[in-house]
Amino acid sequence: MTPTSSPSPRLWTRSFTVYWLAGLQSVFGNALTSVVVAVLVYGLTGQASAMGLTLALGMLPALLSPFAGVVVDRVPVRPLLIAGDVLRGLLVLGLALGLMNGQVSIFWLNSAVLLSGLITAFTSPASSTLLPQLVPAEHLARANGLMGMGIQSAQLAGLFLGAGLVTLLGQASTLLLDAATFLISAGALLLVRLPSRVKAPVKEGFWTAFRAGFQVLARHPGFAMIPVLAFVLNIAFAPMQMLLPEHLAGFGLPERFYGVALGTVMGGMLAGSLSVTALGQRFRPQLALPLGLLSGSLSLAVMAQSPYVELFYAALATLGLGVALTNTAISYLGQTLIPEEFRGRVFGLISAGSQAGMPLAMILLGPAADAYGSRPLWSTGAAVMLLSTCAWLYLGTQAGRGARPTSIT
Template sequence: MTGFRQRFVVFREREFSVFFIGYVTSNLGTSMASVALAFAVLHNGGSLTDLSLVLAARIVPMVLFLLGAGVLGDRLPRRRVMLMADSVRALSQGTLAVLFLAGSAPLWAVLALAACGGVGEALFRPSFDGLVPEIAPKERLSEANSLLGMAYSVASVAGPALAGALVAVTSAATVLLVDALSYLISIGALLMLRVGNRVPDLGNSSMLAELRAGWQAFSAHTWLWTVTLQFTLFNLIVWAPYLVLGPVSADRDYGGPEAWGLIVGTFGGGSLLGGLLLLGRRPSRPLVVTTLITFLWAAPSAALAVRAPLWTVCAAALAAGVSSAVFNSLWMTTIQQHVPADSLSRVMSYVTFGAYSVGPIGLALAGPLAEFTSIGLVLAVGVGWQILANSVVLMLPAVRNLHAPIFGPEESSTANPTESADPTTFDTTTT
């Protein structure tokens, strides 16, 4: 039992516990809103084309603003940037809710507000990635990232189900209002954090110069840009086709949307299981572990390609969910431990930009390619690519030889204790 409790010892850190509450709440609201917005648009008389435009209106500005948001995350106190991001998201979602409740939500307004939400997401993410090492002890970063990943997984599973129930008994606009309120809770948690607001002295350098410096920090690590490139192509060749063709396969071979819901839910359950299994474990060569386990990312595509029984597809989705949780936790921890803190947000903006940049292309091409060839062939190509790419990455010395740092008892203090912060840079909102 003692060993089990040790896996949750990071909750003894006040800053992490406070932030965790806000993060869980806002993620639950966000996952609910993704379902509610679709129904709100359709119930307001919107077409499928309108819905596609609304979804794209959020993703496109998020991609466009990511790199600039990384600069802000390194130039300004990260908590302040996240407060600004959550304020933008709360305002945009709250305004959407009011418009839909009033029954007067023109498409142009919905598109503009969805774009504002995408900008808020872009602002939040790089600063969030950089803040985690400030609120968790460096020897507990792996547990902190695992717990945050588990929270995201739980929200991804529970949010859509809860949203569906609330839409049925209230309205989609009400769920959007709940999402706006969830960001207010996140804002409250951020205001309660006792973290220093020290930022590096960047002088009068331009944003372009800071982007170049961030690129240099990113490209200086062979393992970093290699795995990022692998992940970018994974989204293009493997995951985007799976997301498009998976529901079609479920409808064609397994009885319809209920089967797809079961597959997606099983993936979420696997993510939660993976996070639990990783707690308290710190592999000495984390990138070897992530590369080996992400062979399983292709398992659902392989099962669907050969029209395996539904229980086999679900088992493959479970394995992929475990793989996803282990990869995300170890990957984030490795970056946080090896990239200097003053460039971490910019580096993470390049990593995230790579993850999102070509995904929409894969989503757009998967359907036409499957019509021209077959669903099974497109999915099989993704499986083959994942096996080839992982094998190549595993051969790289930069990946195989990267070791996790070893922390001694004397390093058990928090990564950025409040006492060491420059008191002249404290935000007046700090409690």
């Protein structure tokens, strides 16, 4: 099917503005939920390991994202996103009402987190396919940068305000506010207008459509590495999150500096997204991706070896910058290289690789973290990221020797 209309030549159209603001609402709501759930889980169990199980349950459904991508490529995207926000709003509302009646248990919390993760398995690839329909090609890089800035700002606001809101309003009232953000986001998406898009044929067999996603990736050797790269990078980053409190204690810093450290990483990510937004059409994803990987590798190496806390925090900011450049480059390449009717499946594969790496690494590397500490694990993560950078550059070079002009070079 050929699109019947095209996006406006302006970036800040009503549809893009509404979609951007709706995305901020959802992300802010997710951040609020994560704060309340963490407090509830620890309050009910008194065990830090219980929070690890809850986090893993939230990530587990992402393994279904490649299958969800088959559905995303066949159905209209906007109703899918609206349904996702409504369902998440109802889930949080149910938790709030249960909390008011004293009926919240760890089973109920974990079930809600698992269901929310299942919804995200569908909405994540759907969101990734939507942006090229909202903005013209010449504004796509800037739009990706703006989306990154908005998401990171909303996450930061939600995490920092969450604790204050729980103290001020209480857990149940904070969850009611969170539910409202999802429902407002769903209502806002009703105002978003989209042109017709090319969709995968519904009559095509499910498994045939599923395999077609891998076949499309095989046409772009460099981009085919992205799902594997997402898996490897999350394994490399997992020790950073696990060992950050212990490493900060080694500098003689109290526990509250853990939040400052995470905020520093988020600040670096904001700077990266701002850079992409400022570059606009001059943004080069083929350069930004290896540059982001190299920044992450050097940052982990400095974090592992530096005896100076100032240099350590500078490395955290650089790590965030590298993450933003890498993520934005991956999104932009997927939106421009992959045919429209296959993007749901391809982004589903990337989401599955990204989400699977983190919980697996936490399980496998937990004993090593206890035994060896931060320095050797962060050094190993730096080496893994450096090897990934070299592999990406090699595959890109090989693809560029005989590839079509649209291939990764």
